[in-house]
Amino acid sequence: MSFLNYLINGLSLGSIYAIIALGYTMVYGIAKMLNFAHGDFIMVGSYIIFTIVSTLGLPPGVGLLVAIILCTLLGITTEKVAYKPLRHAGSPLAVLITAIGVSYLLENVALLIFGADTKAFSSMISWSGVSLAGGRLKIQGFTLVSIIVGILILIFLQLFINKTKSGQAMLAVAEDKGAASLMGINVNKTITLTFAIGSALAAVAGALMCTAYPSLTPYTGAMPGIKAFVAAVLGGIGSIPGAMIGGLVLGVIEILGKTYISSQLSDAIVFGILIIVLLVKPTGILGKKIQEKV
Amino acid sequence: MALLEVKDLNVHYGMIHALKDVSFHVEKGEIVALIGANGAGKTTTLHTVTGLIEASAGSIIYKDQDVTKLPGHKLVPLGMAHVPEGRRVFADMTVLQNLKLGAYTRKNKAEIEESLENVYKRFPRLKERKNQVAGTLSGGEQQMLAMGRALMSKPEIILMDEPSMGLSPILVNEIFDIIKEVNKSGTTVLLVEQNARKALSIADRAYVLETGRVVLDGDAKELMNNEQIRKAYLGE
Numbered sequence: 308m309s310f311l312n313y314l315i316n317g318l319s320l321g322s323i324y325a326i327i328a329l330g331y332t333m334v335y336g337i338a339k340m341l342n343f344a345h346g347d348f349i350m351v352g353s354y355i356i357f358t359i360v361s362t363l364g365l366p367p368g369v370g371l372l373v374a375i376i377l378c379t380l381l382g383i384t385t386e387k388v389a390y391k392p393l394r395h396a397g398s399p400l401a402v403l404i405t406a407i408g409v410s411y412l413l414e415n416v417a418l419l420i421f422g423a424d425t426k427a428f429s430s431m432i433s434w435s436g437v438s439l440a441g442g443r444l445k446i447q448g449f450t451l452v453s454i455i456v457g458i459l460i461l462i463f464l465q466l467f468i469n470k471t472k473s474g475q476a477m478l479a480v481a482e483d484k485g486a487a488s489l490m491g492i493n494v495n496k497t498i499t500l501t502f503a504i505g506s507a508l509a510a511v512a513g514a515l516m517c518t519a520y521p522s523l524t525p526y527t528g529a530m531p532g533i534k535a536f537v538a539a540v541l542g543g544i545g546s547i548p549g550a551m552i553g554g555l556v557l558g559v560i561e562i563l564g565k566t567y568i569s570s571q572l573s574d575a576i577v578f579g580i581l582i583i584v585l586l587v588k589p590t591g592i593l594g595k596k597i598q599e600k601v
Numbered sequence: 602m603a604l605l606e607v608k609d610l611n612v613h614y615g616m617i618h619a620l621k622d623v624s625f626h627v628e629k630g631e632i633v634a635l636i637g638a639n640g641a642g643k644t645t646t647l648h649t650v651t652g653l654i655e656a657s658a659g660s661i662i663y664k665d666q667d668v669t670k671l672p673g674h675k676l677v678p679l680g681m682a683h684v685p686e687g688r689r690v691f692a693d694m695t696v697l698q699n700l701k702l703g704a705y706t707r708k709n710k711a712e713i714e715e716s717l718e719n720v721y722k723r724f725p726r727l728k729e730r731k732n733q734v735a736g737t738l739s740g741g742e743q744q745m746l747a748m749g750r751a752l753m754s755k756p757e758i759i760l761m762d763e764p765s766m767g768l769s770p771i772l773v774n775e776i777f778d779i780i781k782e783v784n785k786s787g788t789t790v791l792l793v794e795q796n797a798r799k800a801l802s803i804a805d806r807a808y809v810l811e812t813g814r815v816v817l818d819g820d821a822k823e824l825m826n827n828e829q830i831r832k833a834y835l836g837e
Contacts, residue, residue, distance in 0.1 A: 483689055485685070489689075
């Protein structure tokens, strides 16, 4: 039973990674850039929730809603101000370095406003969970909630991409920006929309993350951000189901590694996986072959 | 007034002066061909007209409106469609999804459905394969899809870039027959082709481009009999 418990905890952590990885992978798929500041949006979202719930004493639902809205706006602004002017820069490195710069900027602004001390984050979820198999299998409320939220987000994104015009425009832009523009698609607007969705997801991930690990610092988002990047690469960067699978696999490996191998080595295991994936199957589990243009 | 009027168009790629004072016009209902060798600037001309490349000087007037600086995606609702070189279908999407993207700027669902039926009538093979992923189609089928996709926007003018490229002679004939039919049903065509013989055989008028300049223009039938053209482009 304890293995099953660890597995469920792994899936729960994995769902959070998956939600972050979805943002990474969508932005990469459509704007062809790695937004290394993505993890810090989690931190921003968490501080917004912290301020509204713990400082102002408003209900968690309000906090989450405001965090989603503000993170979306922050994502749109960052893209407009920092990334868009560099979209046609000669080297893709320019925008990558800018993303790292944005990451530092966000962390340091948070440091300036909230200070370096750890804030205790009060749980977003009051449900105590369920008890199965005569009390031998206990699943905490937030564990189930994060798995359910992860699944709902995946379903929502799949429906959005496959059933709506904007979703189809995203796929078209992901494949060929020039041809998409010939269809009458506004490529810039589509990229902005992608950033908006990715940032909103980061806010949701922040709420779940800080419920699972209720200590908030300006660097809270950095590690989950990098791990979600590993998850996106593992699943096949650019692929939405890939990000989901990659996130879940990574979460399970991390929890099982912590339990059965060594809690100190768990991060090394996670990044070891990145190295192995890059060596053995650089396109990831669901990634497409990179087609050479003739 | 011409439907499309290009005046003294200049384009630079960095240091390279790709188009030098290119001027031409397309009247409503015509098929106009731009012919010339590889690198003459034919594709650059089309890309500049549809906003994929910025002009460094000159003007593009479409339906009495200066569209030189207009972003490409805004030309589609004005009735200009572009079938790009190398088809550029969305390879990971199905035939039907590709066609629906062609109607991206249109709102009326019933009219879109009607256009879809028309495209299926013109290209029965696309209907048979509507749920197939576009990347798995043959070259000829992809060309049909690219043309069908452009027709889905209900264009007044359709710009076609090398529709014969990489196709067998039988398919080339089929594609050119379709271009003629599309034109007969009221759509103006601006055709870019390396296959000069084929292009001149269906065009009303043509312009000959050489290293970024228009060197000759006139009635297609006359150009076909022009000594210079026969030698340089028709391999005689």
